[in-house]
Structure formats: structure tokens, C-alpha cells
Amino acid sequence: MYNFSHRSTVDRSMAHHPEDRDPGTESTASPGPRATTRIVQVLRILADHPQGATLTELADLSATPKTSLLALLRALTHAHYLTHDGGKYALGVEAFKLGAAIVAQRRFPEIARPVMERLALEAGETILIGQLASDRPSMVYVMSAQSRNAIRFIAGIGERRELFSSSGGRVLLAAMSEAQQTEYFRTAELRAHTSATRTQKRELKALLKEVAETGVAATVEQSSADVVGFAAPIRDESGAVIAALVMGTPVSRGVPGMERFKALIARGAAEVSALLGYAGPSTLAFSKPVA
Template sequence: MTQNASRRENPRSAVRILQILDKLSDDSQEWTLSSLGRELNSPKSSLLALLRALIDMGHIHQAGGIYKLDGEAFRLASHILLNRHFPEVARPILREIVEKTGETAVIGVLSEDGQSTIYVDKVESPSALRFSAKIGDRRPLYSSASGHVILAFGDREMAAAYMKKIKVQPLTPSGIASKAELKEAIDLARARGIAVTRNQSTEGVTGFGAPILGETGELIGSLVLAAPTSRIEVRMDEMSQLAKQTAVRISEIMGYND
């Protein structure tokens, strides 16, 4: 085999190993050499060589022709989970969505006092005209896309208590001005799976917020795409879908599997 051919083969082998481990993580069926070959569309000879290497490394074992994950695979998975820190793990996805949309992306979480959302990470739009925020900035729950996500998809008892006590004071001329308006916005966000706010905390800014879920399905934060209202009017549906898709990707990294 030539050096160039070897270089081409190595990436394919790495991908195939990951595909093998992915299949074996599904223990709802028994995986044999034949079934793995069919599922991965791979010749048995090359597949067998990779399986033997994984057995030698302790990542899988074989008994009665059935392949299963072994100790080293679980140890590796455990180490990955231990190093899965939120929101840092989401940063590459934030960069990707900003590059794709040209708009700012932020992650918000509930404040300690339960009254605000706090921006804990952000990647800003490269455009001179953009939504700009600092890490640590706070926005009232009632007037921000991130806050609406928390009220719509977070703890119901917390949201109910907040709704009872909050005094709604619009921050912009078109901002939410009553509990009835807030409840309508929260119900709409819950029904659509996305919170969209226009000119609420800041005049001239539209936000698209979607829930980020943890391993057990609990809300751990919100993903918000924010942009100048004047620029985003023709992209409302597109931005809503991208916000939801991006939040789902981050949720999957955090262990959520619907």
C-alpha cells in the first residue's frame, strides 16, 4: 500500500470504528459480524480486523458470535461525560450558528433570585449593526426571549410563583405591559417550542429563544439568536427553526435523548 493510500484509509478506519461503537451502544439487538457488515455496508474482512483491534484494546468483547461493549468503552464514555461542562461545550455550536446566520447567539440561565435571565456565553455577529451583549448581563424574565423560554419550559411551580409576584413594567414602547400579555406569550412559546420577542428588552431587537435540556429532560438554559428587527423581518421562520435546531444539538451534547 502506498503512503497516500494509507493516509486515505486511516480516516475511513477511524470513522468505521466510531460507527461500530455507535451500533454496539444500541443493546436492543444482538450484533454479529454479519449484522454489523450489513448495517455498515462494510466487507466482513475489513470489519473483522477493526473488531479484533477493539477487542485487543478492551473496548468490546465477543461471546458466541455476539459483540458487545466492554470496560474501556464505558470508561471512555465516563471520562467524556465528566468533562461535559455547560455552557463551554456549546461554544463550537454557537460559533457555527453565528457563521451560518450572521447574527448573535447567546446562552441564558435563570438567575439565583429567580427574577432574571443571565447571559453565560455568547458569540456576536460580525456585522457592525448587531445585537451586542456582555457575559453576565441580566434581562427580566418577562421581557426577554431567554426569560420566556425559562417560564415556558422550566419548572412550572417556579413560573407560577413568578407570575403571581411580578410587576410588569414595559421596557420599550411596545414591550409587554401586563401579566395577561405575558401569559399569552408564554403559552404561545410553549405551543410552538420557540419564544420570539420583538422590541422587548431593547427597542429594535428581535430574539428567538429555544430550550436547552439536560440528560433527564430538565431545562438547563436557553439558546437565543438575536438580531436587529429591521434586518430579520424576512427571516422569521428561518431563524425560529435554526434556533430550535441549535438548542436540540446542544441538548444532545448534554445527554438529552428524546
């Protein structure tokens, strides 16, 4: 992800600079090689400012001299990547076409694989993606990146976990509406999988509230003995939770590394969500199940 300094609020009290004029009658200058990163930077800034920005504002936000930036803006306007009206630049039709083409190439969960593999190496643990199954209220694993440790958590693609007892399942359950959660607890068989499995509805509902507030679920020997699970929500561009990023560890590593693993899984889920177009905080809004 590029990290451009574009978060500053545009000061609406700024007067238009004399150079903030319609470039339509000006000769179109071609940007040089140094302008490559500036092109991406300008497009990213304007994506965050749909109301548009003046030359002076763009120069301030991008820390670029106006004289250098003006030629670039003229070239982008000429190519219809930008529009220029009333002294302000905004994204043009070609920029939207480019964005649509990029989004069309995205495939979930494949888009998450590089993040998962990097996280599996950094954590030294198995990373999985779980989605809500369509046939019954349970979580099904749809992708994995295996740990290289000899002693590791292993789960196959297509394996299921109960929502109430698994870390990923709790993330998906916490994303449901109150009515959906009520229906789940009315019909679900809350069967203990280990001697540590929590099955009391009141306790589970309190845990789900905590997951919704913190964005991370952690379980110790709830679905399987000697397994600690960590999970965080993966969101689409609307903020809806479409899956859970899950980490499975042996108790011997999971319990001592509890806080570190929580932070790693939260960061990984945020990275995948960003790849899907999610750009800000949201409540745990639930999305449709996987087929």
C-alpha cells in the same frame, strides 16, 4: 458530528450467522488503517443498541462485509472495548471508560462556543447563552459571540433580562413546572419595558404554551426598543433545559428574517444539546439555576 447509518431497527428474527461465535479462542487480528472510521461506527451503533447485536446485524447496519468486520470486532473484544456473549457484541468496560473521560472534559458553556461563533457568522447576528439566575427569577447572559455588523445587538456577560419579556427568558420560563410558573406570575412585577411589551398574564401563559410546543421563542421589542429576540432551549443528557441559546437582531433584519432566524436558533440549540449528550425529544423539563 458523525452521521453513520445506524438508525435501522435490528431485526430480532435474524438467525445467528455461523461466524457469530465467541472469538475468545480465535487469533486476534489487528485492524488496518481503513478500520479507523469503522471502529467509531461500530461503537456508535452499539451505543444505540445496548442489548447488543450479532455480526450479521452489525454488518447490515454498518454496510460492511462480515469478513472485514469480524477482524475488527475480534480486536476490539480483545482490547475490552467490546464484549461477546451468546453471539452478540456489546460495549465493553474500556468503551465506557472512554465515554466517561470524554464527558469529563466537557465544560458548559465553553463547549458551545464553536457552535455559537459559527452561527453568529451564518446569521450575521449576535448569539448568546442565557441561564436562570440563582438569586431571583431572571435570565443572566453567560456567554456571547458578537455580530460583525456595524448595527448589531449588544449585551454584556452578566446582564439580566426578565423572564416574561425576553425570548431566552420565555424559553426558561416555559421549561418550569406549572407550579413554578404559577409562583412566578404570583410574585413577578410584569412591568412594560417598551410600548409593545406584553404584560397580561393570560396572554403570557398562552405564549409560554406555544414556546413549549414549538421549542422556539421570538420576541419583537418586548425588552428593548428596536430589538428582535429568538431563543431555543439547550438540554443536557437527561433532556432537562439548562439554558437558552439566544439571538438578538435589530428589527430591520429580525422581522423580515423571522422564519430563517427561528430555524437557525433551533438548529444551533440542538447542536449544543447534542454536544452535551442529549439524543432525543423531551418535554421542557426545567433544571437548576446558575449560581
